[in-house]
Amino acid sequence: MAELARNVERGPTPIATVDVVLLTLAGDRLCALLAERAGEPFKDEWALPGGYVHTEEDADAEATARRVLRAKVGFEAHWLEQLATFSGADRDPRGWSLTVAYCALVPHAALAAAIPGLSGPGAVAGTPSGRLTLRAVDEAGSMPFDHADILRAAVGRVRGKSSYSSLPAFLLDEEFTFPELHSVYQSVLGATLDRAGFRRKIMEQGFIEETGAEKVSGGRPARLHRLVERNLTQFQRTI
């Protein structure tokens, strides 16, 4: 393979990396996980966690994303989806580069358990693989490379899909109450949704089911639910 690397038909090969937008809900704020860059370029700045594609180790780019997540947060995401690929001559000072961006959703409880200290936006945690922080997605500000664009695209995708799918449920633990589901949809969409209407809508889609258990919460206990399907399900719609 080595001699192909500068094949005359092909010319110089772009740098190939993977970046991960890990989103979680801290309180009612959608936050992204940022990692402090260990090396140049943009050393010590906060950026999306990512890394080079390791062709000997990774079966495909999604495997790279999973490896990055394992290395940074120590567990697999409940939801991982390819977002888009960002490329060009100018986005990286090292040269023409191409990054396959992935979007991951994790429950905040699982993240905070894996990385003590990551309680909410602004909190910084030191880990063996470097320093991590959570930042509210609407206050991300500028970031190295085109990471601000990537983050914006991830949030747009999540908000868009959330209005017609079970996606926000992946920000909750395995078992959740209806008020929690209602709240996470409201937080992600940034809108208030009528409780009764939302309940009917979700129930007629039939992608959640009762576990039988309940959760106390100061008033009447709420019934616990779980997703019927482990993967995303879209709402039925008409044209």
Add this chain to the structure above:
Amino acid sequence: MAELARNVERGPTPIATVDVVLLTLAGDRLCALLAERAGEPFKDEWALPGGYVHTEEDADAEATARRVLRAKVGFEAHWLEQLATFSGADRDPRGWSLTVAYCALVPHAALAAAIPGLSGPGAVAGTPSGRLTLRAVDEAGSMPFDHADILRAAVGRVRGKSSYSSLPAFLLDEEFTFPELHSVYQSVLGATLDRAGFRRKIMEQGFIEETGAEKVSGGRPARLHRLVERNLTQFQRTI
């Protein structure tokens, strides 16, 4: 840059290519443009048109897609969107590879004008850049690499977006009648849509406008319309 190509942190770099799924509507059948491969691997087989990323020439991967389209069909697509990136160790016999797939929609009239002979599914046309054919997307069969997966993903994306956006209009000429728009939605979605209801739906979205002209068609002439926005517009929806 050259010494970075086998940087020790990075390891061998994947092959980086771009493939384009060009879709058009021949009659009422959604078809993809396939090109006969000029070289190995899979020489002489029908595959998606594509090519290496040329880092000296292409500003980004989308520029590569545009260059491929210019070279193959001689004109720019009315609609071009990044689809997804397909990667892995096994998809290309040359080694670990990564292809950024793009989806292009073009009116059949424009395609047939640019490439005489590409009248409908099955027709083969010889061009300076090689032989081309149109194939109905539901009868694509097997193709080199993972091109069958890529085509399936493109068709799924187009069908999905078509139910809530102006996307199918990009398969029509600049000016089109309402019956034509109705027909193209039906062809793409594979469903029959009530004329009156469809008309109301489209009109209240307000993304098309009358040109003032009419088009004769054997019965009452139909009013011609055009897209108000050159880019895609989505229908309003509720959760």
Add this chain to the structure above:
DNA sequence: ATAATAGTGTCTTTCAGACAATATCTT
């Protein structure tokens, strides 16, 4: 006049939005 195609009106059913009412817990 008839056939063909384009465009509109109307009725019914369904669904979203708002809000009221009821249920079940804790203190």
Add this chain to the structure above:
DNA sequence: AAGATATTGTCTGAAAGACACTATTAT
């Protein structure tokens, strides 16, 4: 009982679906 939260019921206006009707051309 009072307060808090969860869950369900009902009313209303808007929209979707089905279908009939009218309009404008060609032959």
